[in-house]
Amino acid sequence: MIPLSVLDLAPVPAGGTARDALRNTLDLARRAEAAGYRRYWLAEHHLAPGVASAAPQVLIEAVAAATSRIRVGSGAVQTGHWTPLSIVEQFGTIDALHPGRIDLGLGRSGQRRTEAARGAPPPAREAEVVDGLLIPAPFDYTRLAGTAAFGLHGALLQQPGAESPDFDGVVDDIAALLAGTFAKDGREAHANPGEGASLELWILGSSGGQSARAAGARGLPFAANYHVSPSNVLEAVKAYRAAFQPSDVLDEPYVVVSADVVVAPTDEQARELASPYALWVHSIRSRLAAIPFPTPAQAAAHDWRPEDLDLVADRVHTQFTGAPGTVAHGLATLQRVTGADELLITTITHDHADRVRSYDLLAEAWTHATTPAPVTSS
Template sequence: MPVPLSILDLAPVPSGGTVGDALRNTIDLARHAEEAGYHRYWLAEHHLAPGVASSAPAVLIGLVTAATSRIRVGSGAVQLGHQTPLAVVEQFGTIDALHPGRIDLGLGRSGQRRAEFARLGSAPPPPPREAEVVDGLLIPPPFSFASLAGSPTVALQGALLQQPGARSPDFADQVDDIIALLAGTYRSAEGHEAHVVPGESADVQLWILGSSGGQSAQVAGERGLPFAANYHVSPATVLEAVTAYREAFKPSDVLSEPYVLVSADVVVAADDEAARRLASPYGLWVRSIRKELRAIPFPTPEEADAHEWSAEDRALVADRIDTQFVGSPATVAERLRVLQRVTGADELLVTTITHDHADRLRSFQLLAEVWNS
């Protein structure tokens, strides 16, 4: 039997479209995903991006859950660097109170990484690493954001996402606080209890998301939580991430053994050529993220054709282009099987962006049909 297949959605805004279009498309896609048999439907968290409407995942999760009836819905992931554990537990506890047993709370440390990111400009560059193919899976050289470390966008995000003078606590401490608040066992350093309503005893499934073998993988493993590893954004470090998680894993009340979900960026169409055409704007979209940290509205293939690519720009997005799974249902399913085999994933999380909503719906439908056949 194939491993379960789930969806990650960024609520992409198409070129020429509106945020309302993007959000209505997300709800429509979630309904179709449920009918097609997808296991989960996760919403990402991105800020200050004209081309991404998923800036408030808890709000969007509530809307998607209300519009569906069976599929699990969750965050991929809440950025803990600019939210308190109490706020997160209250948000997800509220949703769970109306839709018990269907909510996933995925946690990420992207917010905490802003301080690390700001230091990249003065840090020595990592030693170069060549691309390699591991049992059929491409592992490209790692990408560095060092060139953007001192950019105004980074400073602006920090200023707008946190209160003046605020400091992000350690990620592990925040995860522990969330676990305690959900369980009703929270005690402050002074011994005071806190009981969250709504939130305490909420039937949410806690996840940790990570892109490397660093703290996120360690926290997930040591606390016996399921772990989502990021091949679609950081393909160079996915094997390090899953290995670190498994090595750190300790059985818990949640899991007796490690559980790994791995993400992939896919575009599926009737044949390889049609899929490549639908995916052709992807590089231009990734370029906007890596040059300015702001995703542009997703272009049309014609807009992508008009862009004049420099060698520098092509190198900027090469790892993402080369690891996007594009093609017919059979082509993409085979590449996903390779990803699952090499990483040992217990579940796969796929994300797809095309300019036209109908093409995105069809991509997920075609993939589900071949995957479950």
């Protein structure tokens, strides 16, 4: 079976603190390394009471220091919030302390925020099942653009009057600074630390747009977000492969696909542990601020309106939840349909012990899993 990796948001449990979440991250990273996961990525999220990974560069260094073999990196640095030089210097510093183990994953959040504010809703499309994999109808992110929280994020994450530069140019500047070939207006610039760092450069994307094409055209590995934008995963990997050009990094495309997962000894137990997920996603989609992850009892007490359920349906219905064999079968389908070379697993439960157990159970089940027979599309 293909490798499994971890994507961690450092979730804050209801009743817990950021300190609890960060300590849990270090513990989970050690356990993931022991269980055989290939890499451990930290997300970048801001202004969210329920997520403590606001400074992934700091957390990456802490995780790398707490482990010894597993690759550690960003999933992803949001390039609209940083300059190419600051990114290279930060990750160059981490690489100098932990050479040969650091992944630099790049995302285009600032650019996407601008596009959402100016763009039109995505074309309507019905949900479908492709060879056993649910591809839901697309979520309309432009509906968030008019909210007060959307404007506040932009105001706090960028300097007044700043605009996010074109993503292709950002990627090229980062690559040039790492290679020591950066020059502008006839003048060279050299990042130290950073130049010559043994970083592995990645691009993450949620659609078949600029990120996928940028990764392919530069021969870089690409991570597609089934857990965030499940409706777009197939177009994302297709666009990446169509744009791919061999490079010094890769001879052929390399795709990681992310998935939301909760594993427990039985399907029923897993569904109970995953039950707060809808409420948590709703806080992101309605307020752009993840709440501390609720308990199952808190989730059960929530009074859902039909429109609120619609808001989270694509995420809830594409979460892989169940006993080890159930989830391994579902992930094997995701891998087969997308052609993924690696799967990136993100798991959130209220209790840290349940989260650790989920990753342990999945690692064991995946080792013994077999690829399922093709399923007829419906």
